[in-house]
Amino acid sequence: MSATSDFPAPERIVIATRESRLALWQAEHVKARLEALYPGCRVELLGMTTRGDQILDRPLAKVGGKGLFVKELEAALLEERADIAVHSMKDVPMQLAEPFALPCISAREVPLDAFVSPRYASLADMPPGTVVGTSSLRRESQLHAQFPFLAVTSLRGNLDTRLRKLDEGQYDAIILAAAGLRRLGLADRIRAELPSEVSLPAAGQGALGIECLAKRTDIAAWLAPLNDADTSACVRAERAVSRALAGSCEVPLGAYAEMRAGRLWLRGFVALPDGSRMVRAEREGDAADAEGLGLALADDLRAQGAEDILARLG
Numbered sequence: 178m179s180a181t182s183d184f185p186a187p188e189r190i191v192i193a194t195r196e197s198r199l200a201l202w203q204a205e206h207v208k209a210r211l212e213a214l215y216p217g218c219r220v221e222l223l224g225m226t227t228r229g230d231q232i233l234d235r236p237l238a239k240v241g242g243k244g245l246f247v248k249e250l251e252a253a254l255l256e257e258r259a260d261i262a263v264h265s266m267k268d269v270p271m272q273l274a275e276p277f278a279l280p281c282i283s284a285r286e287v288p289l290d291a292f293v294s295p296r297y298a299s300l301a302d303m304p305p306g307t308v309v310g311t312s313s314l315r316r317e318s319q320l321h322a323q324f325p326f327l328a329v330t331s332l333r334g335n336l337d338t339r340l341r342k343l344d345e346g347q348y349d350a351i352i353l354a355a356a357g358l359r360r361l362g363l364a365d366r367i368r369a370e371l372p373s374e375v376s377l378p379a380a381g382q383g384a385l386g387i388e389c390l391a392k393r394t395d396i397a398a399w400l401a402p403l404n405d406a407d408t409s410a411c412v413r414a415e416r417a418v419s420r421a422l423a424g425s426c427e428v429p430l431g432a433y434a435e436m437r438a439g440r441l442w443l444r445g446f447v448a449l450p451d452g453s454r455m456v457r458a459e460r461e462g463d464a465a466d467a468e469g470l471g472l473a474l475a476d477d478l479r480a481q482g483a484e485d486i487l488a489r490l491g
């Protein structure tokens with residue numbers, strides 16, 4: 178195989194992973210794919226707890242954001258206790274630190290948000306004052322803008338915890354990523370997948386990324402067959418929007434790209450959490466310049482006042 182011609186096939190690969198059920202599913206998925214590619218290679222999981230998993234009583238935006246889910250995994254890479262880390266791309270900070278690289282983004286699951294409720298079939302069915310739980314400012318701002326009569330409250334914890342809180346009656350409905358529910362065999366909990374016009378997904382939602390030390394070109398070559406070129410272009414465009422506007426802080430921002438007839442179609446928005454202001458933009462461009470497309474879209478959003486919205490978030 179060309180990907181391995183410059184490097185001997187791997188004998189052992191250690192995957193650092195968080196220990197939530199979703200993270201373990203994702204790591205097992207990559208493990209199975211690597212074992213199929215490299216028969217005879219021993220692939221092992223190294224489970225770890227991150228600060229993001231420990232802090233459950235506060236919205237993540239208030240305690241340091243996405244970095245909290247990857248720091249411990251990156252430490253394992255630096256100390257060479259693990260070779261790769263598997264992440265939900267949505268949880269990976271927009272700017273990686275110098276020693277790290279993301280050589281592989283695998284084919285995307287459904288990128289959409291899902292409406293989950295034991296009582297109602299859709300957001301449109303919910304009576305005024307009923308309660309929707311969500312942990313993300315992006316979902317919150319879009320809900321307020323389109324369903325101003327609903328109450329939106331904070332929801333943290335891993336997928337099982339969030340579903341339990343719903344089942345206990347703390348919420349009338351919750352919004353989760355469809356990808357996570359499908360991966361865990363919980364697709365039957367999805368009452369409706371929210372179209373991207375209703376809930377524009379987060380940058381990277383539904384995609385898995387594999388991180389390693391940038392200097393490990395051997396690992397990048399081993400992972401090359403798992404990379405999906407279309408998903409990778411889409412996610413790079415989305416992350417460029419987020420990087421240009423949000424930097425490292427958590428803001429109500431969505432960015433979602435699709436491949437249409439070989440071209441990238443990118444949409445994005447920035448809003449105030451209460452949905453009272455929202456700017457949107459869309460752009461089509463060449464997949465070969467995904468980052469450039471993302472930066473251009475960020476400029477479009479700025480031209481409409483994104484900076485002013487971001488300045489009010491501080």
Ligand SMILES: NCc1[nH]cc(CCC(=O)O)c1CC(=O)O
Nearest residue numbers: 265267353354356357382383384
């Ligand atoms: N923020 C947590 C997180 N990170 C990735 C997913 C779902 C899977 C994915 O987007 O790949 C979720 C759960 C959710 O948002 O409901």
